[in-house]
Amino acid sequence: MTFESLGLSPALLRALADNSYTTPTPIQLQAIPLALAGHDLLGGAQTGTGKTAAFGLPLLQRLANSDKPATGPRKPRALILVPTRELAVQVADSIRSYSKYLRLNVTTIFGGAGMGPQVDNLRRGVDILVATPGRLIDHMERGSAKLDAVEILVLDEADRMLDMGFLPAMKRILARVPAQRQTLLFSATFESQIKQLAMEFMRNPQQVQVSEQNAIASTITHRVHPVDGSRKRDLLIDILTKRHGDQVLIFGKTKHGCNRLAEQLETAGLPAVAIHGNKSQAQRQKALNQFKSGKARILVATDVAARGLDIPNLPLVINHDLPMVAEDYIHRIGRTGRNGMQGEALSLVSSEEAGLLRQIQRLLKTDVVMDVVEGFSPKNPLRMDGPMPPINRGGHQRPGGNSAPRKPSHRPHGKPADRSAHAHAGQKPYRGAAAKPGAARRDSRA
Ligand code: AMP
Numbered sequence: 001m002t003f004e005s006l007g008l009s010p011a012l013l014r015a016l017a018d019n020s021y022t023t024p025t026p027i028q029l030q031a032i033p034l035a036l037a038g039h040d041l042l043g044g045a046q047t048g049t050g051k052t053a054a055f056g057l058p059l060l061q062r063l064a065n066s067d068k069p070a071t072g073p074r075k076p077r078a079l080i081l082v083p084t085r086e087l088a089v090q091v092a093d094s095i096r097s098y099s100k101y102l103r104l105n106v107t108t109i110f111g112g113a114g115m116g117p118q119v120d121n122l123r124r125g126v127d128i129l130v131a132t133p134g135r136l137i138d139h140m141e142r143g144s145a146k147l148d149a150v151e152i153l154v155l156d157e158a159d160r161m162l163d164m165g166f167l168p169a170m171k172r173i174l175a176r177v178p179a180q181r182q183t184l185l186f187s188a189t190f191e192s193q194i195k196q197l198a199m200e201f202m203r204n205p206q207q208v209q210v211s212e213q214n215a216i217a218s219t220i221t222h223r224v225h226p227v228d229g230s231r232k233r234d235l236l237i238d239i240l241t242k243r244h245g246d247q248v249l250i251f252g253k254t255k256h257g258c259n260r261l262a263e264q265l266e267t268a269g270l271p272a273v274a275i276h277g278n279k280s281q282a283q284r285q286k287a288l289n290q291f292k293s294g295k296a297r298i299l300v301a302t303d304v305a306a307r308g309l310d311i312p313n314l315p316l317v318i319n320h321d322l323p324m325v326a327e328d329y330i331h332r333i334g335r336t337g338r339n340g341m342q343g344e345a346l347s348l349v350s351s352e353e354a355g356l357l358r359q360i361q362r363l364l365k366t367d368v369v370m371d372v373v374e375g376f377s378p379k380n381p382l383r384m385d386g387p388m389p390p391i392n393r394g395g396h397q398r399p400g401g402n403s404a405p406r407k408p409s410h411r412p413h414g415k416p417a418d419r420s421a422h423a424h425a426g427q428k429p430y431r432g433a434a435a436k437p438g439a440a441r442r443d444s445r446a
Pocket of ligand 1: 020021022023024025028046047048049050051052053
């Protein structure tokens, strides 16, 4: 299958060729023809599947084919709502690259940056607006963003927006967008809240889903290094020293932890940059650019800060701490093994994290290789037996999800039921079955 056969215009095909996209990804194959035909879409896909082009290409083609107002500054005709500023920048960059032979203007608005330049951009006229919900509300209240000309609305990473408490903001925005529109909703999961949103705000949506196998790239190998919590930093330094040359994205649990880790790595002669929600947009962008350009080899990030982070050919992701929400493991490792490249996901896991690891294995529907690194054998071995804990999926365990948007890093996580309950001394390290290519899959909850 080619992009030509999907019915895309020559201007878009040229831009895709410039981007070296030769073959549509599965989500693009399914979504593009339906979206071009004007259907509302519910897309089950996460970052790394090519979802941005799946909604971006038909959106651009439909805008390019419909009439613009002849006079006056242009009001947005497409609105793309995204959960984070990083994703806003990334989506806008992608859309700009796809629209390079079209005369359409793309503007981003997000929090943590000055209102002034955003107001100026909006005043100058915009065709496609990529926005985070909170800041868009600010602009709506000031009258700087007018949504009455929106023809196409995209809700990107809708599950994440709900997780971040943006539902009230999203509803306010939806109420201001014309009812006569096309709505494309993309989400990695379909919790009941997402389905409700779709029922309330979409018209006969067609559902498209990347096959479960594609949810986690089969090109990623997973490995767990059991280690005592107090020795994680030393083990990390050991791994990074042995793997010198490889670019690495390291996930930490907290903002403070990420900062401290970056400093400790620096002290150990391993220069690292950290990104998390507490940094200003300029600081985060600078760190991201340093990492993307290869100037920085090591990036330490929290889950939320790394959302949508797109680094081609990243070979290695290390979980210094396991995520508190099992699904975040999938988001994290989705940064590697992209576009058919090989990727590796290493997790440093202490006995206290056994419950979290079991939840992750359950979600992946596979065991992962356990590999004790010489010299780092844990005093408290990792026990993987015991009752299977329920999967903490994050989204629906969130109390007060309808409240005001929270800072991402304050997203509360339910604790696993059996945290630290299975740390027993004296157990030999266990080697589970290797993660089979393609065996890792997310539960289907569509
Ligand atoms: P996304 O899921 O939209 O974040 O895309 C993930 C990565 O895949 C980005 O680096 C895209 O530029 C890239 N990509 C998207 N579609 C294709 C394609 N058809 N061929 C090659 N790369 C693609």
